[in-house]
Amino acid sequence: MRPVGSKYLLEQPLGRGATGTVWRARQRETAGAEAAVPGQPGETVAIKVLKEELANDPDIVMRFLRERSVLLRLTHPNIVRTRDLVVEGDLLALVMDLIDGPDLHRYLRENGPFTPVAAALLTAQVADALAASHADGVVHRDLKPANVLLKTDADGQMHPMLTDFGIARLADSPGLTRAHEFVGTPSYVAPESAEGRPQTSAVDVYGAGILLYELVTGRPPFAGGTALEVLHRHLTEEPRRPTTVPEPLWTVIERCLSKEPGERPGAESLARALRTVAAGVGVHSTPAQADAAFGVAALLTPDPSPAPVPPTPGAADPTQVLPGNAGSFDPNAATSMMRGTGGPAGAADPTSVLPHTGAAGAAGAADPTSVLPHTGAGAADPTAVMPPVPPRPDGSPQPGPGDPHPWQSQLQAARDRNEQTQVQYLDPSQDPLRRRPQRQPQQPQQQQYAPQQHQQQSYQQPHQPQPYQPQQPPPQQPQQPPQQRPQPRRQRPQPQPQQPQQQQYAPQPYAPPQQPQAPQQPQQPQRREPRPPRQRSANPTRIPGLGCLKGCLVSLLMLVVAGWLVWELTPLQDWVAQGKGYWHAIGDGISAVSDWISEIGASSGSGGGGGGGQ
Numbered sequence: 001m002r003p004v005g006s007k008y009l010l011e012q013p014l015g016r017g018a019t020g021t022v023w024r025a026r027q028r029e030t031a032g033a034e035a036a037v038p039g040q041p042g043e044t045v046a047i048k049v050l051k052e053e054l055a056n057d058p059d060i061v062m063r064f065l066r067e068r069s070v071l072l073r074l075t076h077p078n079i080v081r082t083r084d085l086v087v088e089g090d091l092l093a094l095v096m097d098l099i100d101g102p103d104l105h106r107y108l109r110e111n112g113p114f115t116p117v118a119a120a121l122l123t124a125q126v127a128d129a130l131a132a133s134h135a136d137g138v139v140h141r142d143l144k145p146a147n148v149l150l151k152t153d154a155d156g157q158m159h160p161m162l163t164d165f166g167i168a169r170l171a172d173s174p175g176l177t178r179a180h181e182f183v184g185t186p187s188y189v190a191p192e193s194a195e196g197r198p199q200t201s202a203v204d205v206y207g208a209g210i211l212l213y214e215l216v217t218g219r220p221p222f223a224g225g226t227a228l229e230v231l232h233r234h235l236t237e238e239p240r241r242p243t244t245v246p247e248p249l250w251t252v253i254e255r256c257l258s259k260e261p262g263e264r265p266g267a268e269s270l271a272r273a274l275r276t277v278a279a280g281v282g283v284h285s286t287p288a289q290a291d292a293a294f295g296v297a298a299l300l301t302p303d304p305s306p307a308p309v310p311p312t313p314g315a316a317d318p319t320q321v322l323p324g325n326a327g328s329f330d331p332n333a334a335t336s337m338m339r340g341t342g343g344p345a346g347a348a349d350p351t352s353v354l355p356h357t358g359a360a361g362a363a364g365a366a367d368p369t370s371v372l373p374h375t376g377a378g379a380a381d382p383t384a385v386m387p388p389v390p391p392r393p394d395g396s397p398q399p400g401p402g403d404p405h406p407w408q409s410q411l412q413a414a415r416d417r418n419e420q421t422q423v424q425y426l427d428p429s430q431d432p433l434r435r436r437p438q439r440q441p442q443q444p445q446q447q448q449y450a451p452q453q454h455q456q457q458s459y460q461q462p463h464q465p466q467p468y469q470p471q472q473p474p475p476q477q478p479q480q481p482p483q484q485r486p487q488p489r490r491q492r493p494q495p496q497p498q499q500p501q502q503q504q505y506a507p508q509p510y511a512p513p514q515q516p517q518a519p520q521q522p523q524q525p526q527r528r529e530p531r532p533p534r535q536r537s538a539n540p541t542r543i544p545g546l547g548c549l550k551g552c553l554v555s556l557l558m559l560v561v562a563g564w565l566v567w568e569l570t571p572l573q574d575w576v577a578q579g580k581g582y583w584h585a586i587g588d589g590i591s592a593v594s595d596w597i598s599e600i601g602a603s604s605g606s607g608g609g610g611g612g613g614q
């Protein structure tokens with residue numbers, strides 16, 4: 001157990017964030033008069049021990065002491081009370097009330113989303129805490145589920161307790177820039193913070209909107225992908241209403257997430273609106289309550305005098321780097337933070353830190369509001385989520401205020417690449433998805449072409465054996481290698497009018513591959529190659545005269561059958577039994593037939609004469 005000052009004893013770590021580690025601790029003796037809460041010996045508290053790099057920075061220590069009064073006076077039923085601040089040697093610690101409950105991030109992960117009513121009521125209490133702190137001129141700037149602890153009171157009710165107030169104010173000290181770090185949490189950063197614009201208490205309302213969205217859906221609206229992508233979505237994307245969110249609640253979320261800070265409600269009106277919504281969307285709501293909920297937009301009034309985030313002396317001006325930023329630079333901007341930009345930005349990201357890449361230290365102070373690395377020497381660049389921009393080889397200056405910023409250019413390049421992928425024309429004869437490659441009997445002449453063809457042609461060759469015969473090269477063949485060569489990745493697709501077969505396919509990029517193409521493409525049959533003759537036998541060995549032998553056998557079989565029929569169906573058997581010769585039997589047969597005919601004639605003549613006599 002490690003002592004903190006003379007009054008506290010660290011017992012067990014509760015968790016670790018980007019700015020420090022929180023410990024369960026015990027009070028050894030009553031704190032002095034400088035503490036907001038003296039406490040009693042034996043009492044359990046929570047102590048956040050700030051990271052050594054913060055504690056070693058004189059700027060931060062000074063700020064820590066200056067903020068003491070602000071931190072210690074913040075008292076509200078939904079704010080974790082800061083009881084004491086300890087500065088001792090290389091140790092900087094905040095002594096807080098211990099909250100015996102999970103934080104909201106963990107709770108969400110373990111229990112899933114809240115119902116709309118519960119989410120609205122919980123966020124209303126968070127908004128109460130924000131309203132109180134804003135009234136006191138304190139902006140949290142790092143509102144996220146991990147900073148909301150859930151305290152269960154005696155009657156089993158859960159209350160959200162907002163913590164980490166003031167940490168943002170410490171973290172965005174110019175001292176941090178010396179540590180080559182920025183602060184921010186991508187999924188919860190307000191657009192103005194990400195852009196380095198001036199910030200007010202409206203950033204907390206934006207954070208409350210994200211939190212509310214996450215409570216009802218289980219995830220923040222702009223999450224997934226890299227930190228850069230998440231930030232870009234905050235700036236450009238409108239959130240979509242999930243089907244599970246009732247319309248009045250969505251009205252509130254949408255207003256909180258306005259890109260324009262002035263259109264967001266004040267924290268106080270937000271709390272009121274959320275309670276109205278909770279009353280009106282529940283199963284026991286009266287018609288009047290439901291009507292009030294549907295009219296919630298009228299309650300969402302902006303804060304007439306939002307608390308400004310005070311500037312930090314010595315910070316750089318991001319407006320020098322970010323085009324269109326005419327306002328004054330506020331170095332106290334966001335507290336957010338990510339570790340690097342390569343990995344996906346998760347909702348649970350701690351208040352992490354982006355490494356600086358430019359010579360920010362030389363500038364004296366960078367923009368702590370920035371979630372992005374610096375791009376140039378000297379000026380802090382809040383837009384730089386992208387890797388640093390190296391000095392130009394030709395020595396030309398870095399982009400000026402009117403130029404697109406490097407990360408914008410890189411985004412555009414990424415878009416271009418995607419665009420190219422989407423519209424790239426592809427000759428169906430080369431499309432491996434449309435035509436499966438077949439094994440081809442050895443065609444020595446193809447080998448002459450193989451080294452010259454692009455890999456895609458390996459799918460084409462089996463289906464077009466003839467064009468590769470050296471004696472008869474197809475007329476279009478010389479044109480194909482240029483179009484089949486891999487295009488440079490950043491190059492936009494070029495129209496190729498001299499290749500009619502590509503144009504044919506351009507209007508039908510989404511045609512199902514199995515659809516017959518011939519009717520729409522009259523030239524297609526010309527390109528189709530004759531199929532190899534089918535082999536009826538699995539044994540391809542040919543026996544000379546085998547066809548003739550087969551004919552003989554069939555004829556023989558027919559003769560046998562015919563003989564058998566004659567034997568069975570004619571009096572031949574009798575004749576043979578009587579020992580008659582062939583001609584004799586024929587003569588007998590003829591005489592038998594003539595007798596039979598004359599008999600018939602006689603009987604018909606006598607019958608007719610008898611009739612005439614009567």
Ligand SMILES: Nc1ncnc2c1ncn2[C@@H]1O[C@H](COP(=O)(O)OP(=O)(O)OP(=O)(O)O)[C@@H](O)[C@H]1O
Nearest residue numbers: 015016017018019022046096098099103146350351
């Ligand atoms: N007063 C407290 N009582 C009990 N537990 C606490 C208290 N304050 C913080 N914790 C716990 O300590 C853990 C770390 O807190 P911390 O504020 O350092 O983390 P974080 O908010 O995730 O990170 P950061 O704020 O640096 O981005 C949290 O998971 C939280 O549950």
